[in-house]
Amino acid sequence: VIDRSADTQVDAPAPWTARILTGVTAWFRSILRRAPKAIIVAIVILLLFGWISTPAFVSYDNVQNIVRAASITGLVAVSMTLLTVGGLFFSLSAEETASLCAITFAAALNAGFDLPLAIVATLLVALVVGVGQGGLIALGGNPIVTTLGAAATLVGFTSVITGNTTVRPNTHVADFIGQSRPLGIPTQTFAFIGVVILASVVLSRTVFGRRLTLLGANPDAAEAVGIGRGWPILAAFAATSLAAGIAGVFVVAQFGQGVTGQFPTLNIDCIAAILVGGTSITGGHGSALRTAFGSVFIATLDDFMVLRGYDAGVRTTFVGVAIVGAMCFFSRRQRAGSK
Amino acid sequence: VIAKAVRTEVLWRGVPLAGLFIFFTVTVDGFASVNDMFSILEGFALMGLLSLGLGLTIISGEFDLSVAAVAAVAGLLGIKLIHLGWLPCLAAVGAASLLFGALQAVIFLWAGVRSIVFTLGTSIAVGGLAFIVSGSQTLALQSSEFSYSDAVTQQWAVLSPFSLVTLCAFVALGFALRLTRWGRSVRALGAARAEARAAGVRVTATIASCFALSALLAALAGLLASISGGSAAPGGFDPLLLPAATAALIGGVAISGGRGSALGIGIGVMTLEVLDSGLSLEGAQSYVQSLATGALLLFLVATEVVGPRVRRIWLGRAARTEGAVSLQR
Secondary structure, rough: OOOHHHHHHHHOOOOOHHHHHHHHHHHHHHHHHHHOOHHHHHHHHHHHHHHHOOHHHHHHHHHHHHHHHHHHHHHHHHHHHHHHHOOOOOOOOOOHHHHHHHHHHHHOOOOOOOHHHHHHHHHHHHHHHHHHHHHHHHHOOHHHHHHHHHHHHHHHHHHHHHOOOOOOOOOOOOHHHHHOOOOHHOOHHHHHHHHHHHHHHHHOOOOHHHHHHHHOHHHHHHHHHHOOOOHHHHHHHHHHHHHHHHHHHHHHHHHEEEOOOOOHHHHHHHHHHHHHHHHOOOOOOOOOOHHHHHHHHHHHHHHHHHHHHOOHHHHHHHHHHHHHHHHHHHHHHHHHOOO | OOOHHHEEEEEEEHHHHHHHHHHHHHOOOOOOOOOHHHHHHHHHHHHHHHHHHHHHHHHOOOOOOOHHHHHHHHHHHHHHHHHHHHHHHHHHHHHHHHHHHHHHHHHHHHOOHHHHHHHHHHHHHHHHHHHHHHHOOOOOOOOHEEEEEEEHHHOOOOOOOOHHHHHHHHHHHHHHHOHHHHHHHHHHHHOOOOHHHHHOHHHHHHHHHHHHHHHHHHHHHHHHHHHHHHEOOOOOOOHHHHHHHHHHHHOOOOOOOOOOOOHHHHHHHHHHHHHHHHHHHHOHHHHHHHHHHHHHHHEEEEEEEHHHHHHHHHHHHHHHHHHHHHOOO
16 A cells, blocks of 8 residues: 555645644554454454344443443453563453552542542552562563462452451542543543553554563564563563552442452453453564453453353353463464464 | 482471471461371372372473362262262263363464463363353262262371372372383473474473373362362362462472472472461461462562572672573573
8 A cells, every 4th residue: 555645745844733644644544454353343243143132232321331341351451461462471460459459549548548649559559569570570480370479469468458358438539430421431431542542552652562572572582682571571560550450449439349359350351351352372462452352342242141141150161262262363373474 | 219309309398398397286286186187188188189280280391270170170070970980980080181181282282372371261261161060059969979978088097098099199190200201201391392302202292191190180189079078169179279389389390390299299288288277277267378378479489580590699600601591491
């Protein structure tokens, strides 16, 4: 495809507004070109199928439910995509971090903190948890084993400090964060879209994103050109943990409680969203946009199964099979492509 | 060779175990009584089988996260099938688990996916399957089937048929790992995959045998534990995955592969069981044990990661290149 906008730029320097406009359209076109078509088609098929079998499925309220569910999962999953692209697989401590942050946020409000201060304190806790794990993994620890150990530690820790009870904030100052709908769209969705844009720009347009991609694609090459493992890994884990912290704040603001085990399926859903979206588990290939569509797909599927009355076992089995299938399919395709 | 191996393992791995054991004997009433030893060994019987299979896959340079889910499904199937008698039940569950384990290995090697993430996916799927098999309920033995349960739970001093099975599995796998060609292949694949392949080790067959054994041991653990307890619940073994991995690492299995022994894993499992029994006799909640196990696992990861660096600094400049080589692996 010949890029005509570039030609006109060479002939006569366009005014800056036009240049920004062509830049934005070019970027938008490149996004469309790289859009994960398979997963979008899958979502549309699922919606059509749901609409035919259960007309209530495609109502305004239900779509709103799907979007809100996809937003919280997607928020965390999109950040976790940084880990996957960097060859670090996943974090298995996202749901535990989110629970810890929900409890911290509720307790901070109860202790009389201002709303901004409570949010900052919560995110600081998330940052510490993320940097701690990231540090161990940057030194060479296995990401899955380390985050699994961190998850058990966090579950034990939150149970001990709360005495295994639910913490409810005694004020309603935070409720608007979780319950309001500016322009008819839940606040969670704005945060989700913001994170998708941020993660896309970071992954494709920044030095950090490029380094992380190279680390995932070819660690030896990264080392040969002098890219250390330390900072990119630390930052990727900090980002994932911060996203889990934000999810914790949102859930307290929406439901008014923080408790150990508040996010029972967040880890699995994030992994499913990343893999079904088509990010390669072997590292070096993937995008935030893919994971965003992946989480919409998982949320749609989930909602469909609940409406159709399937029990948790069928749903979990289906998600597990989808994870394994997507993992093998995209890994095989990437290998075939590189040969 | 064996005597030397036993001596080094017991010396290094046995010290914390003995220390913990003496500490609890002195501080906790009722610890190390015959009944407490029996319950420790029952715990060992269950977790030992899980940890042995998982440890075997770690030694081969892989990681089987699906053991807890396999144990859950096997336990449920055991409760459903035991009315056929021991032999058909064991044969059916054993064959299914062997096949499942080998198939897992063949698929992830074919797809080029790391086993730790592949088995994470299959553990989710198999965990869901457990809910389907049981209809999301706890399955219990019929009263006419209690004789099967009694056969496993009888107490011979501190031993039971269950813990004897586990001890036999440890001895058999310990000898196989150290003395046979197969055992050497497993360790070679874990230590240096490319070199082992070049030297003619059959990668797919060996790895598949490790995963088949791991699934078989997990299924046996789930089956025997469910029958002796008289009931099985989906997800009932999930809390055991982390301690099983931790026990293997306590026992000197390296996460990077290639190093470890059955005796070491056994000592690791005993250490965790003694800790567990001591803590619960002191009245600690289960989440305190989760905290302790998780922190212990993080500590073990940290020592494996930081250890070579510290050693490198101690040994000085001459050993620096050597340390770098071992880190890269």
